Amino acid sequence: MTKLSFGKLMLMAGLLLTGCGGGDQSGQSDSQAAAQGSGSVTSATVTQGAGEEQSVLEAIGAKMAGVRLAARAVVSDDQLTLKQASAFLSRATFGPTMPEITRVSQIGMNAWLDDQYTKRQILHKWWMGNTALRLVPGAVLHENHFFQTFWKYAIVGEDQLRQRVTYALSQIFVISFQDGAVGMYPRGVACYYDMLGTNAFGNFRQLLEGVATSPMMGIYLSHMQNRPESDSTTPDENFARELMQLMTIGLHQLNQDGTVKLVNQQPVPTYTRDDVVGLAKVFTGWSWGGGARTENRFLGMYNYSDPYKDCLPMQNYPTYHSTSEKRVLGSVIPAGGTGESDLAQALDMLFNHPNVGPFIGRQLIQRLVTSNPSPGYVGRVAAAFANNGEGVRGDMQAVIRAILTDPEAASGTQSELGKLREPVLRLANWLRSFNARSTSGLYDIWTLEDPLNGIGQNVMRSPSVFNFYRPNYSPPQTGLAAEGYVAPEMQIAGESSIVGYLNFMEIAIPYGIGQNANIKPDYVAEIGLADDPEALLDRIDLLLTNGNMSESLREQIIASVETLPIPQRVNALTLRNARLRRVHLAIYLTMASPEYLVMK
Numbered sequence: 001m002t003k004l005s006f007g008k009l010m011l012m013a014g015l016l017l018t019g020c021g022g023g024d025q026s027g028q029s030d031s032q033a034a035a036q037g038s039g040s041v042t043s044a045t046v047t048q049g050a051g052e053e054q055s056v057l058e059a060i061g062a063k064m065a066g067v068r069l070a071a072r073a074v075v076s077d078d079q080l081t082l083k084q085a086s087a088f089l090s091r092a093t094f095g096p097t098m099p100e101i102t103r104v105s106q107i108g109m110n111a112w113l114d115d116q117y118t119k120r121q122i123l124h125k126w127w128m129g130n131t132a133l134r135l136v137p138g139a140v141l142h143e144n145h146f147f148q149t150f151w152k153y154a155i156v157g158e159d160q161l162r163q164r165v166t167y168a169l170s171q172i173f174v175i176s177f178q179d180g181a182v183g184m185y186p187r188g189v190a191c192y193y194d195m196l197g198t199n200a201f202g203n204f205r206q207l208l209e210g211v212a213t214s215p216m217m218g219i220y221l222s223h224m225q226n227r228p229e230s231d232s233t234t235p236d237e238n239f240a241r242e243l244m245q246l247m248t249i250g251l252h253q254l255n256q257d258g259t260v261k262l263v264n265q266q267p268v269p270t271y272t273r274d275d276v277v278g279l280a281k282v283f284t285g286w287s288w289g290g291g292a293r294t295e296n297r298f299l300g301m302y303n304y305s306d307p308y309k310d311c312l313p314m315q316n317y318p319t320y321h322s323t324s325e326k327r328v329l330g331s332v333i334p335a336g337g338t339g340e341s342d343l344a345q346a347l348d349m350l351f352n353h354p355n356v357g358p359f360i361g362r363q364l365i366q367r368l369v370t371s372n373p374s375p376g377y378v379g380r381v382a383a384a385f386a387n388n389g390e391g392v393r394g395d396m397q398a399v400i401r402a403i404l405t406d407p408e409a410a411s412g413t414q415s416e417l418g419k420l421r422e423p424v425l426r427l428a429n430w431l432r433s434f435n436a437r438s439t440s441g442l443y444d445i446w447t448l449e450d451p452l453n454g455i456g457q458n459v460m461r462s463p464s465v466f467n468f469y470r471p472n473y474s475p476p477q478t479g480l481a482a483e484g485y486v487a488p489e490m491q492i493a494g495e496s497s498i499v500g501y502l503n504f505m506e507i508a509i510p511y512g513i514g515q516n517a518n519i520k521p522d523y524v525a526e527i528g529l530a531d532d533p534e535a536l537l538d539r540i541d542l543l544l545t546n547g548n549m550s551e552s553l554r555e556q557i558i559a560s561v562e563t564l565p566i567p568q569r570v571n572a573l574t575l576r577n578a579r580l581r582r583v584h585l586a587i588y589l590t591m592a593s594p595e596y597l598v599m600k
Contacts, residue, residue, distance in 0.1 A: 083547030093160035095429035116161035168367035188310030204394035228322035240279035258378035285321030357382035423455035444515035530579035
């Protein structure tokens with residue numbers, strides 16, 4: 001197995017250091033100064049790393065290629081170490097904080113989950129509504145207002161589990177601001193996101209109905225104002241197809257452990273073209289909700305629409321609903337049914353399909369824990385989906401608990417388990433770990449997806465219904481692919497995006513982010529440890545790499561930090577700035593490392 005050298009880490013840092021300016025008036029940044037002043041991290045080291053056979057992405061891939069998925073012994077819930085608590089929180093939240101690490105280590109995972117299940121949901125539509133009241137005449141809500149509320153509560157929200165699971169669900173039940181028609185309704189997107197959040201702790205059957213009847217999904221996958229079949233037209237099939245392929249049962253029949261069923265060594269399809277045609281007829285007659293079911297309201301005519309229509313579930317208009325028989329997945333929905341009854345039967349059929357537990361369970365594991373869960377792990381989560389212990393199918397709280405407390409996830413110390421940390425999670429982890437707060441009260445984190453000037457990703461701006469990356473993506477011609485592993489997040493990772501991320505973080509770590517850099521990290525605790533590089537790195541390791549930093553990486557970062565002197569007999573401001581330089585460098589080098597980029 002390929003092992004990572006610090007030279008590969010320095011290759012990534014070197015790409016940044018040669019690709020951007022910043023720092024003092026000489027053009028030399030803190031990171032450059034440390035690299036040039038250290039006996040361990042020199043420009044020669046960077047050059048040597050650049051000449052190695054593996055690229056930056058291959059280095060990351062090598063870190064993940066060691067994934068071997070044997071079940072571990074269950075960790076006693078009342079014996080969590082700080083490292084285990086940190087690892088748990090890196091999966092269950094947008095990032096661990098020191099107080100929460102201490103708390104989870106004291107009360108255990110299950111007690112923490114119980115508490116989170118009782119937290120009041122923070123509704124993003126409230127923020128959007130209050131923002132609308134403050135707009136100057138002529139101004140309208142914009143997607144940037146949604147980003148304000150998303151990032152605010154991703155950073156400071158107390159309902160962290162719900163926030164994190166909602167984000168995971170938004171990557172399965174995808175809508176996107178990149179669709180111009182969806183982008184016209186930023187409040188509607190907030191309401192859609194809130195719907196995912198409400199059902200994150202509810203039942204999957206209600207989640208399906210919320211998705212199917214959302215006007216934002218109706219716009220995005222074009223089943224809003226879908227008309228019945230006629231001699232010259234057929235119903236739009238877009239949502240019907242994606243509902244099965246991406247959101248419920250997938251393309252192939254699965255065993256309960258997520259492995260594909262084979263007949264004559266070939267996968268068995270879950271549905272046919274005829275099933276898509278039948279299901280598409282279910283989704284006819286659905287349009288804007290609120291009030292009388294008239295043609296003008298069906299068409300969304302402004303003067304006949306509810307002012308809250310972007311947030312109300314769609315309603316069915318009988319005039320436009322197909323009343324013919326609908327054959328789906330071997331079952332028949334009889335002719336003559338209402339739109340509501342046909343929808344209920346279709347969703348019940350999908351909800352009870354045996355594929356749903358392993359198909360959705362595996363994707364949630366991938367979003368929260370690891371890219372390559374073992375069949376046993378998937379099977380245990382699928383079993384929780386099928387029966388929460390009280391005979392209830394689709395209990396999302398039981399599914400989440402099964403994912404986060406499974407033996408393969410719970411120990412927090414396994415060296416071979418992990419996933420590439422996607423850009424949004426890298427940024428959120430840093431913001432939470434170092435208590436970032438807005439000086440203005442507004443969390444103006446807007447344009448992020450530019451791979452050169454941002455981090456290469458932004459929430460609710462997926463380029464397609466297939467999310468930013470596909471769950472079965474494996475980078476071609478890599479060790480990962482050769483060993484049969486997947487790395488979904490690597491679909492949006494490239495040489496340019498790694499450089500862009502490092503450029504972004506080199507500025508963000510010392511200066512903050514957002515409009516006028518108004519979102520500032522708080523390094524008070526770290527400054528207090530700067531005179532002791534080992535203690536400083538202990539804290540940063542626990543917050544960013546869950547206490548699992550390798551000894552070689554640790555030694556290299558400490559050596560680099562020690563090249564930045566702490567002056568004697570100087571004023572308080574000069575002393576503080578010297579300590580801050582050490583803090584910034586230690587955080588930057590940690591966040592540049594494959595050991596941070598690959599979440600274990």
